[in-house]
Structures are given as structure tokens and as C-alpha cells.
Amino acid sequence: MSTMLTKVKQKQIAQLIAEGKRLDGRGLTDHREITIEEGLIEKAEGSARIYLGKTQVLVGVKVETGEPFPDTPNEGVLTVNAELVPLASPNFEPGPPDENSIELARIVDRGIRESKAISTEKLCIEPGKKVFVVFVDIWVLNYDGNMIDAAAIAAVSALANTKMPNYEVEDGEVKIKTGYSPLPMKSHPITVTMAKIGDKLIVDPWIEEEQVMEARISMAINEDGNICAIQKGGAGFFSPQKILEASKLAQDKAAELRKKLDW
């Protein structure tokens, strides 16, 4: 199965959207069905699998000890990596991460980092020497559009169920004790991606709409309704008015999802 769309179908999708309808029957600002499974990878400290329609993303969190960055000696380290695994789409190829997977990882990273979702200052073991390093690995398993929202939501929910090993420091040595405590978190940002098709904004574009869209915009929204990360993507443009409309829409959709996910 190829993901190429015929011009006829592209036109059909665009025409329907101009009339306020979508090929899969959704309203313009509806998300697809979201299901999240938490903690399915027992060997990871935290994990979550999200189904956003047919898009499937698994996020695993590993917590290890390591050195802090020199400019933040009292803070733990967050590392986000994304893999577009070849089994997820006929168009994904094995090999080193390309610009799409790097962009995906960096968008998710910014949402988590800037909203201060993780209390990194509580992850310090010994200032300047030893801190906890939180590795967030995004595994895209089936690509059917909008992997940004799927990955961002799955990453936050994997962090929310991450268990930190208990430890004590003895003569400068870190000893891991039995038992776990939850990863200290301050915020649960929700990322909403919108695509521009014609003069309409649609929420959660699926793969066929992504091939018709001129550009997309993703916004991460925290509990207070503040924006903590934005990324425009695609080779098109938005008018400033459209961007403000998107910002308003993202607020509403994030609040709605927050209620649904009970975050």
C-alpha cells in the first residue's frame, strides 16, 4: 500500500473541508478516538502506548544516573529521542534519524522541558556530579497522521507513570534501594496540532489530510492555559490572524482533552 494520494482524492478532501466536512466523518475540530495504555513495558521505568485513530505510538522511559550539564549542575537531565520505525509505514526506512524524526523529538522535548513538566531540580543526587537522566524514547509503530500529538501525549503519560528507583548516598556512592517512588512532575502539557487546508483549520489531521494541508501548527498548552511550545511545519504559510485563531482553538481543544484524559 502506498501513501500517495491521487489528485482527485486530494481535491475531494479539500472540497469537503471547505464545506466543513471531513472524509472520515469527523467535524473540523474533532480529534480521532484516543486510547492510552499505561505501563505495558515492565522493564522500562515508565511507558505508554497511544492509539490516535490508527496512529500508534509507544513511548518508553528509562531512568539512569549520569552527569549533569555544566550550566545546570543541580538539575537532572531530560533526553528525548524519536524513531520512525520502518514497520510503521511503507515510507519509513531504516537508518540514522532523519529530519522528520529529529523534529518530532525536539517538538515533544520542548513541550515537556518548557512547561517544566518534570521537576528536574528534584532529580539531583550530588550537585555537579551525579543526577538522574530521564530518557524518553518515542517509537512510532503505525503512522496514520499527526504523530506529533500522539507522541507528545504518550510521552507525558509515560512520564506520569514513571517509577524512580529509591536510593541513598553512602560515601559518595549511590546505592539503589528496593522500592520506587513516582517521578516528580509539575505539569502535564497537552499538544494540539492543527492543519490549514484552504482557509480552514482542522484539528488532528490524518495521513491523507496531511498530504493536502498547506501547513500545520502545533501548540503545547499547560494547565493554566498558557502556551509553552509552538512549531509551524510544512511549506505553506499562515496569516497572523489565522495563528491567533489557532491559538484560541488549541486552548479549547487542550482543555477538552485534559478533561477527557483526566490530567
Added chain:
Amino acid sequence: MNDKPEKLIDKKGVRLDGRKADELRPLRLQVGVLPNADGSAYIEHGKNKILVGVFGPREMHPKHLSLSDRMVIRCRYHMAPFSVPERKSPAPSRREVELSKVIRESLEPSVFVDLYPRTGIDVFVEVLQADGGTRCAAITAASLAIADAGVPLRDLVVACAAGKVDDTVVLDLYDLEDKVGVADVPVAYMPNLNAVTLLQMDGVISPAEFETALNMAVEGCKKIYPLQKEALKTKYMTVKEEVEE
């Protein structure tokens, strides 16, 4: 180096580098600076010093990357190891890969790509010195370089950032404000089409402050735009004078 100032803006609303909230850094643009490139531009934006060279439209290498109905644009944003206080490895970082992508996507809407099927242009951005806002300065220069290569454009793309520092929304953040400040909103804009072609944000900002920042960045772009046009004209005025002599 690690001493973070407590306040970046004093009581009179003056920033650490002496600017007002909505004031740009000094800007200098020059077109046609590289003899071998088909188009080139140099920008000094505050302490940022960036060179952009454009090659093409030319045959794509490798050939299979070419498209039968349009031109392909490739972009490489790269920082010199000596451009920042601590030496940066010359190998492309993840940040540079992402910036190459967003810069390309910010320029693409300005180019009439369907006029040049099966060809490609390469936009090479070399940051010689970085002081915050390099992606914006790079876009402003890259658009000039593409124009200098003779590629038909819908409009020049001009870029400028706004952001939040302490409690104030300010224009055109420099390195320290970017690092210590609250939020940074880089924007690329085509003034004649009222089109935003690059928008990113990191940091926490309320929707109202975001609106202020976006408008401020767009106004900043509108101030740089005439300088960009002037730089392009200057090159051809010089050529004209040489021919007439």
C-alpha cells in the same frame, strides 16, 4: 560566564544592551558577496554574522531526488565551531538538522517552485558568529541570496524574533535574553502577502502575551524589509555603474 543577571530590563525599561523593548539591533545586509555562488548574501544582525550561498537552479544530485513538476529546495544551516563561546563540534547537531528544515519551510512558500521542474537549489547557511536569533538572521539573508540567484519570488522573506524577558514582551532577543529570558518567538514573514512562514516558540507565555509578541515580531519584520530591498538594489546599482563606466 555563568553569572545570570537578576534583571534583564531596568526600571526605565532599558535592556542590558541599551535597547528599548521594541528596538531592533543594528542590521547590515550585503548581497553578492561570494563570487562562486549563484546568489549570496551576508548579514550582520547585532553580533550575528552569517553568510548564505545559493547554488542553482541546477540539476539535482542525486538525480532521483528531483521532482517532475517542481523545483526542490534543499537547505543546510551550519554553525562554525568558533561561532559560540564554547567550541561547537562541526558535525551537524540535532538542533542544526531541525533548523535546516524549518528554514527551508520558511523560504519555500516564497519561491515559484513550479517554474523550474526537475531542478534543485541548495541554500547553504554558515553561521560565523552567533548571538541569539541566528535562524531569523539566516532567513533574512537566505531570501536575499535566493533573489540574488535570479529565482522568481512572490516576496522576500524577512524574519525577526520577539519574546518575553522578565515581565516584558521585547523585540529581537540577543543571546543572553534568549537564554535567561522567559520565552522566545521567532517569526518569518512575507510583508506583501501578510504571510507567516516560520513560527516557533519555547518558554511559557500567556495567549495575550503571545498575541503581543507575534504582532511585535511582525512589526520588526516590516522594519527590516526595506533594508533587505535596499541591499538588493545596492548590488545592482553598483553593477549598473560599472557597466556605464
